[in-house]
Amino acid sequence: xxxxxxxxxxxxxxxxxxxxxxxxxxxxxxxxxxxxxxxxxxxxxxxxxxxxxxxxxxxxxxxxxxxxxxxxxxxxxxxxxxxxxxxxxxxxxxxxxxxxxxxxxxxxxxxxxxxxxxxxxxxxxxxxxxxxxxxxxxxxxxxxxxxxxxxxxxxxxxxxxxxxxxxxxxxxxxxxxxxxxxxxxxxxxxxxxxxxxxxxxxxxxxxxxxxxxxxxxxxxxxxxxxxxxxxxxxxxxxxxxxxxxxxxxxxxxxxxxxxxxxxxxxxxxxxxxxxxxxxxxxxxxxxxxxxxxxxxxxxxxxxxxxxxxxxxxxxxxxxxxxxxxxxxxxxxxxxxxxxxxxxxxxxxxxxxxxx
Amino acid sequence: xxxxxxxxxxxxxxxxxxxxxxxxxxxxxxxxxxxxxxxxxxxxxxxxxxxxxxxxxxxxxxxxxxxxxxxxxxxxxxxxxxxxxxxxxxxxxxxxxxxxxxxxxxxxxxxxxxxxxxxxxxxxxxxxxxxxxxxxxxxxxxxxxxxxxxxxxxxxxxxxxxxxxxxxxxxxxxxxxxxxxxxxxxxxxxxxxxxxxxxxxxxxxxxxxxxxxxxxxxxxxxxxxxxxxxxxxxxxxxxxxxxxxxxxxxxxxxxxxxxxxxxxxxxxxxxxxxxxxxxxxxxxxxxxxxxxxx
Numbered sequence: 058x059x060x061x062x063x064x065x066x067x068x069x070x071x072x073x074x075x076x077x078x079x080x081x082x083x084x085x086x087x088x089x090x091x092x093x094x095x096x097x098x099x100x101x102x103x104x105x106x107x108x109x110x111x112x113x114x115x116x117x118x119x120x121x122x123x124x125x126x127x128x129x130x131x132x133x134x135x136x137x138x139x140x141x142x143x144x145x146x147x148x149x150x151x152x153x154x155x156x157x158x159x160x161x162x163x164x165x166x167x168x169x170x171x172x173x174x175x176x177x178x179x180x181x182x183x184x185x186x187x188x189x190x191x192x193x194x195x196x197x198x199x200x201x202x203x204x205x206x207x208x209x210x211x212x213x214x215x216x217x218x219x220x221x222x223x224x225x226x227x228x229x230x231x232x233x234x235x236x237x238x239x240x241x242x243x244x245x246x247x248x249x250x251x252x253x254x255x256x257x258x259x260x261x262x263x264x265x266x267x268x269x270x271x272x273x274x275x276x277x278x279x280x281x282x283x284x285x286x287x288x289x290x291x292x293x294x295x296x297x298x299x300x301x302x303x304x305x306x307x308x309x310x311x312x313x314x315x316x317x318x319x320x321x322x323x324x325x326x327x328x329x330x331x332x333x334x335x336x337x338x339x340x341x342x343x344x345x346x347x348x349x350x351x352x353x354x355x356x357x358x359x360x361x362x363x364x365x366x367x368x369x370x371x372x373x374x375x376x377x378x379x380x381x382x383x384x385x386x387x388x389x390x391x392x393x394x395x396x397x398x399x400x401x402x403x404x405x406x407x408x409x410x411x412x
Numbered sequence: 413x414x415x416x417x418x419x420x421x422x423x424x425x426x427x428x429x430x431x432x433x434x435x436x437x438x439x440x441x442x443x444x445x446x447x448x449x450x451x452x453x454x455x456x457x458x459x460x461x462x463x464x465x466x467x468x469x470x471x472x473x474x475x476x477x478x479x480x481x482x483x484x485x486x487x488x489x490x491x492x493x494x495x496x497x498x499x500x501x502x503x504x505x506x507x508x509x510x511x512x513x514x515x516x517x518x519x520x521x522x523x524x525x526x527x528x529x530x531x532x533x534x535x536x537x538x539x540x541x542x543x544x545x546x547x548x549x550x551x552x553x554x555x556x557x558x559x560x561x562x563x564x565x566x567x568x569x570x571x572x573x574x575x576x577x578x579x580x581x582x583x584x585x586x587x588x589x590x591x592x593x594x595x596x597x598x599x600x601x602x603x604x605x606x607x608x609x610x611x612x613x614x615x616x617x618x619x620x621x622x623x624x625x626x627x628x629x630x631x632x633x634x635x636x637x638x639x640x641x642x643x644x645x646x647x648x649x650x651x652x653x654x655x656x657x658x659x660x661x662x663x664x665x666x667x668x669x670x671x672x673x674x675x676x677x678x679x680x681x682x683x684x685x686x687x688x689x690x691x692x693x694x695x696x697x698x699x700x701x702x703x704x705x706x
Contacts, residue, residue: 129603131599131602131603135533159605159607160605161605162602162603162604162605163603163604163605163606164605166603167603167604168600168603170596170599170600172596175595175596175597176596176597176599176600177597177600178597178601178615178618178619179597179619180618180619181614181615181618185614189601189604189606189610189614190604190605190606193604193605193606193610194605238600241600241604242604244604
């Protein structure tokens, strides 16, 4: 980490580090499509304290990206219907005007996108892509903004930032580009960073570097992070809390430590089983979850996971399980009629252990 | 302009030769020849009064219908006027109408195209519908009709042809913008708090600029042809003012006695148009590779 951050106005004061930063209550987001209404997020509630890290885990189509974009307020207006509430730092996001959101975007909430190949403008220099939001949200002049851009590139671990700042995106590697998008997101020191599968487009060695970079920047800046991923290995060592999503709902949520020590949902277990393990011999067949995620236009009655669940009963197929606290720990919520026996521990291969 | 130059430089395709040395692909020698020719024509027509040419409207009945001579490099016409001088002064009409009309088309059509592609929805549907209605009208017929009523003034012609080019520019710019407006970097810019105007001018415009520049040059060529057709029909600037079109038109009468009369304005027009088209095309090829590199 070279270079000092010039901008410090965005850093939170002592009082600001206490209390809730984000509170999502019964959020429902659906899209109008030619086939009907897709309920992409269906009644999600969650809370995030300042400086905390939340991992949102689920397979493709479980609604995790829509959830993160809902929190940003970035979904297309015309086709999206939303209800419920998202309060970020005292501001209601659901139904807010772009004008209101623009004061938050970049300055207080920022996002790192999945694919750094498409989230950078191909014909604009790195420098201007970083200084753009600095000039917008702070009173910096051109020279100060440039100095800050160079210092940010140094902080995200880009060698010779003074020269790199003159480059175009195509002159950088994938890992470097993702570092640049992180630098852009961090430019105005946001309170909350949404990272939507930030490492999916990168190879494994670079993935670990990028995630470590995010963790260390988060600690330096006391910034809250929502890490959206399909890989339990990614969130295992880097989050305080985890929310497991399935079919637009949170099906299990608790602290990271407890989730891996005592998971209740068969879905969480199945998700975990489908990650490869370093201890497995070579050419071991990967365990996959049979079947497909349910159709979100006509979700099945009962538990959405029931058709793919080994321990499903008739009750599961007819009656949707509510999200309820575990008897042993009221902060551990799960939605299952037949939870796994207590003490079911998950063991996951984290990126550090990967070959 | 330096931004455009930088974009051209950075976007130039790189091809490695056998030694593994990457050479920046250049636009090629023809590009510079044609660019030089266009620059020459533009400069000559702007600086025409300073070039010491003979008065383009000065009749000299002692020297009519001459071929090229030392006194008149391109010869004289049926009234003994100097053809070189008339071709250069005639270029002014073509250039003013060509660049003027396309500038009008770009300002209105380009802005509408970008906004429609970015906003979509009702704005897009409405403007697109209007553009289809305008396109359904044959441009030449419409222009002839309006010119016949409104007048033959060069500025009126520029405005009319400019308006006629708006729907064409609109379609091209809208299509070019559409392919970028849905890209993630637009959402990313929005998520950093950029306003719509900022996204349009700073994120989308640099991306569609290559398409706009090459279409502009090719459009200028088309407008010059349209002006030539109007002049040929006697609906552009009126004699004695020279324009390439009306020179060609007047030369018909003397085609068998003095073919030079038809040759030089036609050649000037032909070479200028082919140069514009080739420049537009080379620029498009050089500027368009950015995508394949990503």
